[in-house]
Structure formats: C-alpha cells, structure tokens
Amino acid sequence: xxxxRLIYTFVSYAAHYDTDWxxxxxxxxxxxxxxxxxxxxxxxxxxxNRGSIPVLRERIxxxxxxxxxxxxxxxxxxxxxxxxSKGVLKRRLEEDWSLLQAAFPWAATKVAxxxxxxxxxxxxxxxxxxxxxxxxxxxxFWWDGITHKGIPWGSWYxxxxxxxxPHPGRGQVVACEWxxxxxxxxxxxxxxxxxxxxxxxxxxxxxCTGEEIGYWKHLFEEYLFNTDHNEQVYFLQQxxxxxxxxxxxxxxxxxxxVEECAGMLDLFFEYIxxxxxxxxxxxHAVRLYKEMNECTAPxxxxxxxxxxxxxxxxxxMTLGGVGxxxxxxxxxxxxxECQLSFVEGECRPRLLLSYIGKLNMNxxxxxxxxxxxxxxxxxxxxxIELEYEVGGSSVIxxxxxxxxxxxxxxxxxxxxxxxxxxxxDKLAFLRFNLAEGSRTIGLTLTRRVEG
Numbered sequence: 014x015x016x017x018r019l020i021y022t023f024v025s026y027a028a029h030y031d032t033d034w035x036x037x038x039x040x041x042x043x044x045x046x047x048x049x050x051x052x053x054x055x056x057x058x059x060x061x062n063r064g065s066i067p068v069l070r071e072r073i074x075x076x077x078x079x080x081x082x083x084x085x086x087x088x089x090x091x092x093x094x095x096x097x098s099k100g101v102l103k104r105r106l107e108e109d110w111s112l113l114q115a116a117f118p119w120a121a122t123k124v125a126x127x128x129x130x131x132x133x134x135x136x137x138x139x140x141x142x143x144x145x146x147x148x149x150x151x152x153x154f155w156w157d158g159i160t161h162k163g164i165p166w167g168s169w170y171x172x173x174x175x176x177x178x179p180h181p182g183r184g185q186v187v188a189c190e191w192x193x194x195x196x197x198x199x200x201x202x203x204x205x206x207x208x209x210x211x212x213x214x215x216x217x218x219x220x221c222t223g224e225e226i227g228y229w230k231h232l233f234e235e236y237l238f239n240t241d242h243n244e245q246v247y248f249l250q251q252x253x254x255x256x257x258x259x260x261x262x263x264x265x266x267x268x269x270x271v272e273e274c275a276g277m278l279d280l281f282f283e284y285i286x287x288x289x290x291x292x293x294x295x296x297h298a299v300r301l302y303k304e305m306n307e308c309t310a311p312x313x314x315x316x317x318x319x320x321x322x323x324x325x326x327x328x329x330m331t332l333g334g335v336g337x338x339x340x341x342x343x344x345x346x347x348x349x350e351c352q353l354s355f356v357e358g359e360c361r362p363r364l365l366l367s368y369i370g371k372l373n374m375n376x377x378x379x380x381x382x383x384x385x386x387x388x389x390x391x392x393x394x395x396x397i398e399l400e401y402e403v404g405g406s407s408v409i410x411x412x413x414x415x416x417x418x419x420x421x422x423x424x425x426x427x428x429x430x431x432x433x434x435x436x437x438d439k440l441a442f443l444r445f446n447l448a449e450g451s452r453t454i455g456l457t458l459t460r461r462v463e464g
Contacts, residue, residue, distance in 0.1 A: 021291065024059075
C-alpha cells in the first residue's frame with residue numbers, strides 16, 4: 014500500500030434552513046462535528062450559504078486558523094430557486110460568493126455544492142471561475158431526487174455540456190462525490206445509499222453502530238488496497254451538521270441516532286488517522302487534482318466482498334430490499350471515455366458504459382458487450398501467451414481482463430494497440446477502443462528472471 018496517495022476529505026453541511034424538518038443553523042450539531050474531527054487534526058470543509066455565513070463567520074474563522082478548516086458554497090437549486098434561469102442562478106452565485114469572501118477572505122478556491130446538477134449549473138460555474146462541484150452520487154437513483162446512474166465515482170473533470178460525463182480533455186470543474194461509496198456491493202446490488210460512508214445510512218441499515226465500525230474499516234481498507242496502482246485515490250466523507258443535532262431547531266433523527274453517529278465518527282477518525290494518509294480540505298483536494306491531471310485520471314479499483322451484512326428492516330426494504338452477497342472479487346475501472354466492470358475469472362466486462370458521443374443525460378450510457386473469444390492460450394513455467402478475438406462492434410471504448418496468479422510476471426508483448434496494466438499480481442487489464450469489424454489482441458507475459 015501507498016497510503017499517502019489516499020486523499021481524505023471530510024465535508025459537513027453547515028447551511029441555514031427553513032423547512033418542516035428544521036429551521037436556522039444547526040449550531041450544536043456543527044460544534045459536535047467540529048469537535049470530533051479536530052480531535053484527530055482532521056480539517057473540516059463546511060458547506061455554507063447566505064444564511065449561515067454571518068452566523069458561522071467567527072467560529073469557522075477560528076477553526077481555519079487552528080485546524081485549517083475551509084468553506085465551499087451551497088449552490089441555489091437551478092429549478093426550484095433559480096426558476097431554471099441561468100441568469101438568476103449566476104446572479105445568486107455571484108452575490109453569495111461575495112458574501113462568503115467578505116466573511117472568509119482566505120477562501121481561495123471556488124467550489125460549489127448541491128446534489129441536483131444540470132448542464133446549466135456547470136456552465137454557470139465555469140463562467141464564474143469555480144473549480145469544483147460537490148454533490149455527485151455514484152449509481153444513485155431517485156433517492157433525494159437525485160439520479161446519477163452512469164457517472165464515475167471519486168473525482169473527474171466534468172463536461173459542461175454533459176454534466177454526468179467526463180470532459181474529453183482538461184475540464185475546468187472537478188466533480189466531487191457527495192460521500193464515498195462501497196464500490197463492491199454498490200456494483201453488485203445497485204444500492205449506493207446503504208453501502209456508503211454516510212453515518213446515518215449505515216446506522217439505519219445495521220452496518221455500523223456507535224461501538225462497532227468493522228464495516229467502515231473494511232470499506233476504507235478497500236480504498237487503501239488500491240493505492241498501489243493509482244496515483245491518487247480520493248476518499249470524501251460527508252455528514253450534515255443538522256443530522257448531528259437534536260434540539261428545538263432540528264429533529265431530523267432521534268437523539269439516540271446523534272449519539273450513535275458521533276460514536277461511529279469518533280472511532281472512524283481514530284482508525285483512519287492511524288495511517289499516513291493525506292488529510293486535507295476539499296478545495297485543496299480539487300487543486301491537487303488539477304495539478305496532477307491534464308484530463309480525467311483513469312481509476313483502477315480491485316474490490317472484494319465485505320463480510321458485514323445489512324439488516325432486513327424498514328429502511329433497507331425501502332428500495333425493494335438489499336442484496337447480501339457474497340459476491341466474487343470484482344475489478345472496476347473508468348477513464349474519460351468509458352466505465353468497465355469485470356467479475357473474477359471473466360475476460361469480458363459484465364458492464365460497459367461508453368461516454369463517447371453521449372448527449373442524453375437521462376441515459377446511463379450502457380452499451381451491449383460484444384462477444385469475446387480466446388483463440389490462443391499457452392502457459393508454461395516461463396511464459397503466458399494469449400490471443401483474443403473481439404467480435405464486430407460499433408466504435409466504442411473497450412477492455413479485457415486476464416485473471417491469474419501473476420506474481421513475478423511482467424508484460425513482454427502486446428499487439429492490437431492495447432495498453433496493459435498489471436493489478437496487484439491478480440490480473441492483467443487491457444484497454445483499447447473498438448471500431449467496426451472484429452479485432453485481434455495478443456498478450457504475452459513473461460516470468461522475471463531474478464538476479
């Protein structure tokens with residue numbers, strides 16, 4: 014593992030609300046959240062809006078000086094608050110950012126926050142020189158009025174004309190997810206809300222308690238496990254300040270849930286800070302991403318089954334029940350052109366999403382996976398030789414996986430213009446694009462001669 018490559022950021026909603034479930038600013042919940050994070054020297058990124066900025070100006074200023082806390086700006090809802098008008102949205106964002114900068118003059122990187130995202134939102138952010146958009150929800154469908162099926166996980170450059178798709182080159186706005194998901198069960202069940210780093214969701218699902226966070230530890234270890242073959246692994250966790258409070262202002266969850274979530278976060282913060290990971294704020298993580306990547310960075314995630322299972326209860330049955338597994342080892346990948354998923358032992362992807370030329374943001378970008386045949390397979394003590402024949406297809410991005418014990422092997426030859434990457438001595442991943450007609454890909458792996 015290379016834990017310094019794991020970029021951990023903790024974000025907390027600290028906005029002013031006037032709703033049927035809460036009114037005002039959740040000062041008690043915000044104070045509790047800050048106390049828990051700062052105990053382990055974790056800087057918090059606070060999501061503020063025009064109502065909470067004057068209330069929190071002094072507190073967050075002190076936390077910035079002492080712990081490095083930072084702020085990002087809640088974006089008005091494009092439809093509900095801006096009337097689907099780019100002009101209104103732009104004016105509101107300009108006004109609100111001016112208020113934010115007056116209160117927090119050290120806020121240098123402009124990042125917006127909201128789960129409901131549209132092309133027009135990203136276009137306005139670009140016009141106003143914003144560099145990040147927090148609120149993307151990997152594989153989410155319907156929940157909280159957000160459907161983001163088909164998007165990548167983690168961080169990636171957004172195409173402003175196709176807000177769910179990576180930019181074909183170097184975009185201006187970096188997508189930031191709402192909270193990190195457990196990729197393995199999310200892929201196998203389609204339940205990203207339950208299998209996640211959200212304290213209340215995993216509590217209600219029976220995956221964690223205030224005394225037991227084995228599920229979260231395994232989830233975090235999955236991301237650490239993949240630092241060997243990724244230059245950066247982004248792990249963002251979020252908890253709303255108003256969900257950490259039970260007062261006359263906010264009663265989103267009962268007091269017992271607030272206590273349990275505080276216990277969970279305390280244990281998790283203690284656990285992750287035992288590793289030499291990179292702890293930073295979201296604005297700084299966005300800057301790091303832009304410094305490191307000229308375009309959306311490929312993500313290679315080899316994932317495993319989590320032994321902790323959710324409970325069968327009212328919450329987990331909301332979306333028709335949650336799969337329990339077990340599921341086989343699974344390799345998940347994306348880049349600026351596609352997303353691919355492979356189950357252990359299979360060379361052909363079970364899931365193929367193509368971002369090339371896709372304009373309909375109501376789509377999930379799924380493509381039919383073309384047939385794949387292994388026309389040559391030869392394995393000796395010194396060498397493995399394979400030849401694949403990929404069936405006729407339209408022009409789409411594609412990939413293959415060869416699963417085996419590859420300890421001691423290296424790539425000695427590859428034909429067919431494919432790029433090859435070895436993952437954890439477990440698989441060789443071949444990435445290439447298909448055109449009309451069949452395609453032949455050859456791969457030779459040779460055992461290294463020691464000494």
